[in-house]
Amino acid sequence: MSRSGRGRVVPYLLLLPGLLWLVLFFLAPAVQLAATSLYDPAGSLTSGYAMTWSFGNYPDAVAAYGAQLGRSFGYAGLATLLALLLGYPLAYVIALRAGRWQYLLLVCVVAPMFTSFLVRTLAWKTVLSDGGAVVGLLRDLHLLAPDGRLLATPAAVVTSLTYCYLPFMVLPLYASLQRLDPRLLEAAGDLFARPAQVFRRVTLPLSMPGVVAGTLLTFIPATGDYVNAELLGTPNEYMVGNVIDAAFLVRLDYPQGAALSVLLMVAILALVIGWLRRAGPAEAG
Amino acid sequence: MRDRPHPLSPRLPRRTLLRGVAGSAALLVTGSLLGACGTKGARQTEASCVSEDLSGTEKTLVFSNWPQYLDVAEGDESRRPTLEAFQRRSGIQVSYTEDINDNNEFFGKIRNQLAACQPIDRDIIVLSDWMAARVIDLGWVQRLDAGRLPNVGRNLLTSLRGRSYDPDNVLAIPWQSGLAGLAYNGRVTGEVRTVEELLTRPDLKGRVTALAEMRDTMGLLLAAGGHDPANFTPAQFDEALEKLRRAVESGQIRRFTGNDYAAELARGDIAACVAWSGDVIQLAAEDQRVRFVAPDSGVMLYSDNMLVPNRATHRGNAEALMDYYYEPAVAAQLAAYVNYICPVQGAQAEMEKLDPALATNPLIFPDPALLARSKVFMALDETREREYESKFQQVVGG
Numbered sequence: 001m002s003r004s005g006r007g008r009v010v011p012y013l014l015l016l017p018g019l020l021w022l023v024l025f026f027l028a029p030a031v032q033l034a035a036t037s038l039y040d041p042a043g044s045l046t047s048g049y050a051m052t053w054s055f056g057n058y059p060d061a062v063a064a065y066g067a068q069l070g071r072s073f074g075y076a077g078l079a080t081l082l083a084l085l086l087g088y089p090l091a092y093v094i095a096l097r098a099g100r101w102q103y104l105l106l107v108c109v110v111a112p113m114f115t116s117f118l119v120r121t122l123a124w125k126t127v128l129s130d131g132g133a134v135v136g137l138l139r140d141l142h143l144l145a146p147d148g149r150l151l152a153t154p155a156a157v158v159t160s161l162t163y164c165y166l167p168f169m170v171l172p173l174y175a176s177l178q179r180l181d182p183r184l185l186e187a188a189g190d191l192f193a194r195p196a197q198v199f200r201r202v203t204l205p206l207s208m209p210g211v212v213a214g215t216l217l218t219f220i221p222a223t224g225d226y227v228n229a230e231l232l233g234t235p236n237e238y239m240v241g242n243v244i245d246a247a248f249l250v251r252l253d254y255p256q257g258a259a260l261s262v263l264l265m266v267a268i269l270a271l272v273i274g275w276l277r278r279a280g281p282a283e284a285g
Numbered sequence: 286m287r288d289r290p291h292p293l294s295p296r297l298p299r300r301t302l303l304r305g306v307a308g309s310a311a312l313l314v315t316g317s318l319l320g321a322c323g324t325k326g327a328r329q330t331e332a333s334c335v336s337e338d339l340s341g342t343e344k345t346l347v348f349s350n351w352p353q354y355l356d357v358a359e360g361d362e363s364r365r366p367t368l369e370a371f372q373r374r375s376g377i378q379v380s381y382t383e384d385i386n387d388n389n390e391f392f393g394k395i396r397n398q399l400a401a402c403q404p405i406d407r408d409i410i411v412l413s414d415w416m417a418a419r420v421i422d423l424g425w426v427q428r429l430d431a432g433r434l435p436n437v438g439r440n441l442l443t444s445l446r447g448r449s450y451d452p453d454n455v456l457a458i459p460w461q462s463g464l465a466g467l468a469y470n471g472r473v474t475g476e477v478r479t480v481e482e483l484l485t486r487p488d489l490k491g492r493v494t495a496l497a498e499m500r501d502t503m504g505l506l507l508a509a510g511g512h513d514p515a516n517f518t519p520a521q522f523d524e525a526l527e528k529l530r531r532a533v534e535s536g537q538i539r540r541f542t543g544n545d546y547a548a549e550l551a552r553g554d555i556a557a558c559v560a561w562s563g564d565v566i567q568l569a570a571e572d573q574r575v576r577f578v579a580p581d582s583g584v585m586l587y588s589d590n591m592l593v594p595n596r597a598t599h600r601g602n603a604e605a606l607m608d609y610y611y612e613p614a615v616a617a618q619l620a621a622y623v624n625y626i627c628p629v630q631g632a633q634a635e636m637e638k639l640d641p642a643l644a645t646n647p648l649i650f651p652d653p654a655l656l657a658r659s660k661v662f663m664a665l666d667e668t669r670e671r672e673y674e675s676k677f678q679q680v681v682g683g
Binding site: 035039045046048049050064130131149152231234237238242248250252253 | 322326393678
């Protein structure tokens with residue numbers, strides 16, 4: 001009797017620390033944020049804000065900064081796609097073909113993360129600088145006009161976003177490809193599937209969990225990123241993160257900043273659920 | 286076929302029902318929580334937030350400043366000659382930290398405490414004019430005793446006296462001042478003399494940056510349009526902003542920056558920009574071809590000011606330190622290191638003894654002609670500030 005009683009309590013006790021953490025550092029701030037987004041927009045820091053359920057803050061924010069909101073999803077989507085195209089072959093080689101080099105290559109993928117995010121982004125400024133080797137080469141190849149540049153263009157922002165989040169794409173892909181049973185590949189070959197067919201019918205479907213995890217881990221942080229746009233872009237490349245940053249710290253328009261943050265969270269949540277429904281693990285469907 | 290016939294089990298409906306009840310309860314609770322939200326005003330008064338001064342018994346002082354804003358000994362960066370001399374002379378132990386990197390960020394850090402009249406554990410903080418004006422307006426700053434600041438009374442530059450947010454010079458004492466003007470890199474472009482050239486010259490297209498600091502960029506543009514940055518109308522602001530918008534949309538302006546333009550200007554990625562004099566002096570020390578230009582139409586004069594926040598407990602010690610840095614000999618020693626405009630009269634004569642070349646540098650000791658065309662941006666009330674800042678941010682893209 002006492003045994004089963006304790007058995008019922010233990011799981012809840014185990015849940016408690018994590019739950020407390022979530023309530024304190026996620027739920028409470030999220031509720032506060034949602035509340036702030038509905039404050040009277042006529043309020044101010046000096047006079048205080050009244051709760052007036054101003055749902056109008058949302059359409060107002062979209063009207064003013066819809067372009068940046070759209071751009072965030074565009075850039076993040078593009079960066080995710082690029083990271084997938086770059087990361088999949090890389091993860092494939094590391095997991096299935098690298099042999100004893102496997103761990104060294106994995107370390108190489110993770111190594112850039114040993115330096116700070118900011119330093120890596122600043123390094124791109126040097127790499128892509130107008131007098132740098134990359135721009136020089138592209139000009140010589142006539143891929144770039146003689147006075148063309150990479151810095152302060154969408155290309156620079158998307159490139160750097162791709163770079164920053166590439167490891168988050170590669171690692172889950174690697175994990176799922178590594179678990180792939182080689183006997184299945186052999187069996188496909190025995191059944192006269194051409195290599196392309198083996199990939200399309202066996203490897204790719206079996207690595208879908210990795211693809212889903214990787215795209216989510218890349219897309220979500222990339223959407224909210226503002227450092228890349230700030231340092232490598234111009235006002236024309238600013239993403240919604242830059243707008244939220246300015247709303248909270250520069251313009252002191254807390255309701256608008258909060259409304260944009262909530263919108264961003266809800267939009268990401270909707271996209272993630274949609275994506276999981278389409279491509280997610282079969283068990284969930 | 287293998288599906289079991291569905292029994293009329295109450296399980297599913299009950300679960301759905303429970304879920305519905307729990308869901309609406311959660312919604313109700315959240316709703317009432319949200320409804321109870323809202324914030325009180327952040328303004329304090331001398332009556333609502335009283336600070337006490339323990340300087341009589343505690344010989345300590347906590348001083349928060351910006352990085353690289355205080356002289357260090359040659360060959361030993363951990364020693365700070367002028368500050369050490371102050372500690373020896375006064376017996377006050379100063380804990381000096383360089384933890385202010387950005388006015389807005391620092392404001393975000395101290396905002397909740399000061400709004401609730403709680404101590405921020407600092408006796409002196411250093412903020413730029415407009416931010417100093419904001420915290421003074423919010424009533425977050427202690428009034429100083431002019432009688433204990435004789436050197437400040439004697440030596441503060443005339444053009445920095447009686448500023449609109451501190452008419453009696455007892456709230457915000459300038460630490461260093463600087464100019465916001467134009468800069469260009471002579472290695473990659475010819476001379477840039479005017480704001481007009483910066484915004485329209487075709488050979489500069491895409492190689493120009495401006496400061497994200499609204500007052501510096503807009504002040505220069507207002508002056509270039511023939512208006513007074515210290516006293517302008519909303520229509521004049523809109524007119525100047527329109528010029529900026531055209532320059533952004535045409536691709537002339539590449540981006541808006543904080544201090545980070547300096548490296549790009551030195552490399553030549555940007556050819557010309559809106560810049561702060563202190564940065565440019567440091568770049569010019571390495572490459573003479575990087576030049577600062579104070580346009581004839583006007584330059585912006587800004588100061589970073591020492592303030593004593595509410596609930597700081599060493600106001601007396603803070604006053605002693607402020608007054609110490611207004612001794613001309615000390616000010617000259619500091620200016621020789623930081624290379625900003627020295628707000629202390631008489632320091633120029635002392636500089637002759639230290640470094641005659643610096644004594645004649647107009648970006649440290651501006652001549653009367655330069656001072657005459659340097660402007661201080663108009664003090665804005667909260668509504669105006671938000672209006673201008675929002676319009677400016679629309680153009681800047683934030």
